Amino acid sequence: MPEDQPKPASKESARRWRLALGEQDDEISLDQRDIRIGAALDALYGDRPSAKRSAGLGGSAPKVSKWLGDIREYFPASVVQVIQKDAFERLGLKQMMLQPEFLAGLEADVHLVADLISLRSVMPEKTIDTAREVVAKVVAELIERLERKTAEAVRGAVDRSKRTFNPRFSDIDWPRTIQANLRHYQQAHKTIVPEKLIGFQRKQRRLVDLDEVTLCVDQSGSMATSVVYSSIFAAVMASLPVVKTKLVCFDTSIVDLTEDLADPVQVLFGVQLGGGTDINKAVAYCQERIEAPAKSHLVLITDLCEGGDTDALIARIAELVGDGVNVITLLALSDDGHPYYDAELAGIFASMGVPVFACTPNEFPDLMATALRRDDVWAWAANNEIKTVRAKGEQLS
Numbered sequence: 001m002p003e004d005q006p007k008p009a010s011k012e013s014a015r016r017w018r019l020a021l022g023e024q025d026d027e028i029s030l031d032q033r034d035i036r037i038g039a040a041l042d043a044l045y046g047d048r049p050s051a052k053r054s055a056g057l058g059g060s061a062p063k064v065s066k067w068l069g070d071i072r073e074y075f076p077a078s079v080v081q082v083i084q085k086d087a088f089e090r091l092g093l094k095q096m097m098l099q100p101e102f103l104a105g106l107e108a109d110v111h112l113v114a115d116l117i118s119l120r121s122v123m124p125e126k127t128i129d130t131a132r133e134v135v136a137k138v139v140a141e142l143i144e145r146l147e148r149k150t151a152e153a154v155r156g157a158v159d160r161s162k163r164t165f166n167p168r169f170s171d172i173d174w175p176r177t178i179q180a181n182l183r184h185y186q187q188a189h190k191t192i193v194p195e196k197l198i199g200f201q202r203k204q205r206r207l208v209d210l211d212e213v214t215l216c217v218d219q220s221g222s223m224a225t226s227v228v229y230s231s232i233f234a235a236v237m238a239s240l241p242v243v244k245t246k247l248v249c250f251d252t253s254i255v256d257l258t259e260d261l262a263d264p265v266q267v268l269f270g271v272q273l274g275g276g277t278d279i280n281k282a283v284a285y286c287q288e289r290i291e292a293p294a295k296s297h298l299v300l301i302t303d304l305c306e307g308g309d310t311d312a313l314i315a316r317i318a319e320l321v322g323d324g325v326n327v328i329t330l331l332a333l334s335d336d337g338h339p340y341y342d343a344e345l346a347g348i349f350a351s352m353g354v355p356v357f358a359c360t361p362n363e364f365p366d367l368m369a370t371a372l373r374r375d376d377v378w379a380w381a382a383n384n385e386i387k388t389v390r391a392k393g394e395q396l397s
Contacts, residue, residue, distance in 0.1 A: 036074070037074045040067060045086075071083050080107045084112070100127050100130040109138065110142075110229070110334075111225060112134065113228050114228055116131045117228075117268055117271055117273050132269070139232060139264050139268070143232060146364075146365070149362075150233060150368070151239075151240060152365075154242060154372065172198070173198050176198045178194075180194075181194040210242065210244050211244070211297065211372055212244045212245075212246070212290070212296045213243050213246070214247075214248060214296070215233070215301065216286050216298060217247070217249045217250070218277060218279065218282075219249040219251050219255075219274075220251055220305075221274045221275075222340065223332070224273055225332075225333075226332050226333040226334050228268065229334060231247065231267045234247035234261055235261050235262070235263075237368070238258075238261035243372065246286075246289070248285060248286055249270075249272075250281070251275035252281070253272075253275075255271065256285075277302070279300070279313050280306065280308040280309045280310070280312045283298075283317065287319075293323040293324040297325070297372065298325055298326070298328070299328050299371075300327065300330070301329075301330045302330075304341050304356075306345060318352055321353055326371055328354065329346070329349055329356045330359050332359070338358065347389055355378055355381065356388060356389040357389065363384060363386065366384070367380065
């Protein structure tokens, strides 16, 4: 075949194009499974180039539930979540979420939790119970995923300058232990049987000596997934005896959820997503409650789109830094990619010595460990290939 002639598409390639575009082609036969996949796609994407608008979800919850069942059966979870998001935007399915039978059939993830929180005030009572179950499921999954790493990192209040010969298993210094026990190598078993263990000695800390971590979280709509993750991390950290943890959420008003941290589901249902943004007011609230600046860490989670007094906010941050508070600004705590943020204000914060960057949930435990040790957060971010805002007006890349 001449090189300038297009090669015929494979049967599988043609099948995929037919499913993607909804085109009718008598030469390409679809089996029953493919027909159902096509119908599921047409129900949502009925305006594809050649698709016949014979499907559609209409307003029936049972019909939508069947459609959700089909997409869960034929697509992986990551694709299901994308299709659900498209359905909310294209078909106004948020109204359908007010029906328990529909809600129970959704693939639960962080974005769905954020949607449920924002809709809480308009949910009928019968739906709120179902919503709580969905939120509780996601919370449990996130805690299972994040708790151990967070606990180990935060407990990393380990004094590595002191040694002990009776360490906990997690505190064993294996290189030193092996070196000290080389003479006890057992040839028959090809292993070392250590006579003594060498490890790091944990700091014994009184309540009054504990570091204090305040998560101050912007609960405007653009920060929805960050609010969910922040609440989970705050609840996990509050369960650890080595730090005092506070959670403050804000828009133009302030909600202090510290007392509810034992119940992360209750915390999430205490959040009010949406509204304006008054960062200065929230930081002032946190500043008033800081007991020991030299032992305090303020993690400000916001896109820095200030609707309040920007000059007062800048002055307040400078005052906190001057007092010895370890201030860190996270532009997002999510897996959603690079966030939108106020680049000018971010640059001003960075010029004052405040690290400014976006952080994923998997990176957050190590960030907190770095902060609690008062190590260089800039260096930590660079080592983890996290782009930081360095100077006024510099953009994340």
